[in-house]
Amino acid sequence: MHRYDLIIIGAGPVGLAAGIEAKRTELDFLLLEAGTICQSLVEYPIGMRFFSPADELAIGGYPFPTPHDEKPTREIALNYYRKVASAENLPVRTYERVERIERDAEGFTLHALRLPHATQAQYQARCVLVCTGVWGKEKRLQVEGADLPHVLTRYDEPIRFWHRRMLIVGSGNSAGEAAIRLADADAQVWLAVDQPALERCKFRPFILREIQLRVDENRITPLTEAQILRIQPECVDLRCAQGVESLPVDFVLTLIGLEPDRRLMEPLGVSFGADGKPAHDPETYETNVAGLFVGGALSQDGFIYVARERVGRAIEAIRERAQNR
Ligand SMILES: Cc1cc2nc3c(=O)[nH]c(=O)nc-3n(C[C@H](O)[C@H](O)[C@H](O)COP(=O)(O)OP(=O)(O)OC[C@H]3O[C@@H](n4cnc5c(N)ncnc54)[C@H](O)[C@@H]3O)c2cc1C
Structure with missing residues (x-):
């Protein structure tokens, strides 16, 4: 040979x-x-x-x-x-x-x-x-419910999520970009980051600017210092700077590395x-x-x-x- x-x-x-x-x-x-x-x-x-x-x-x-x-x-x-x-x-x-x-x-x-x-x-x-x-080999959240079918680790076409309630988890550029694109596809977007402010996340400046524009227009809701506690079929239990919440969502998109x-x-x-x-x-x-x-x-x-x-x-x-x- x-x-x-x-x-x-x-x-x-x-x-x-x-x-x-x-x-x-x-x-x-x-x-x-x-x-x-x-x-x-x-x-x-x-x-x-x-x-x-x-x-x-x-x-x-x-x-x-x-x-x-x-x-x-x-x-x-x-x-x-x-x-x-x-x-x-x-x-x-x-x-x-x-x-x-x-x-x-x-x-x-x-x-x-x-x-x-x-x-x-x-x-x-x-x-x-x-x-x-x-x-x-996407990292997965280590919480109850992380393997439910509506918990995604990637997406292809943003329009699939038109008028759906989306929780995006992640503090890097991929999560930021997904939040922008899904908001632009008329999804209702919450962005859960582990940092105390969006400015502290690893977003490139232009991604941060575009997120902030959509936050100002109420098209993205940021959840800071967020910790996901449990994922259930129709809601996600989480703790964040805004308090403890049970958030009703259709999909969870985790982009955590x-x-x-x-x-x-x-x-x-x-x-x-x-x-x-x-x-x-x-x-x-x-x-x-x-x-x-x-x-x-x-x-x-x-x-x-x-x-x-x-x-x-x-x-x-x-x-x-x-x-x-
Ligand atoms: C959403 C996203 C956005 C990004 N944006 C940027 C950016 O703006 N700038 C930047 O610099 N980087 C960016 N990156 C990172 C960048 O894409 C990677 O650093 C880059 O693709 C790495 O190139 P690579 O050739 O090392 O690996 P890859 O591009 O991952 O290529 C690896 C290849 O190996 C093949 N392969 C795997 N296993 C085997 C096997 N067993 N046998 C044969 N083939 C195999 C795969 O099919 C694949 O084609 C981004 C990444 C993501 C996920």
């Missing part, structure tokens, strides 16, 4: 950026992707706006112009990454989910499940770079930090398992503009290794 210098697992923005670097440094490599390219972004809410400007989402030095320098939407970003991957003619095998990685005498054997026919595929590589992100899926790396003996992410050398992004590297949101680099640069450190270390062989 052919043994590659490098297999990159995951063709999200950072896996693609790594692929471009690998190509430019003439490594013999392959990208394996469980879905289509940027599958995580495909699963983001329809029409979602990124909170970073386009130049911070660009990869491989390809310009990313947007009309009037607007923040790109999910659709515009997907179109951009598709064009870049096609222009680079990257060797991406889509719909091949890596299910298991084994160490062997010269590196690693990867076992993948190939869709749509559920056939097995095997690959060998001297080094592996895992860029599988964190999308797909994501955590990495450890199943691929744990069996290899990879060490994980307190944040649940794989520990790695900050210079090379190599884990404690020699030859196994991490990049992107799976490492600590949550922003694309940070991760796209730093994943180059892993590629450089892998290139040096291939050269000295």
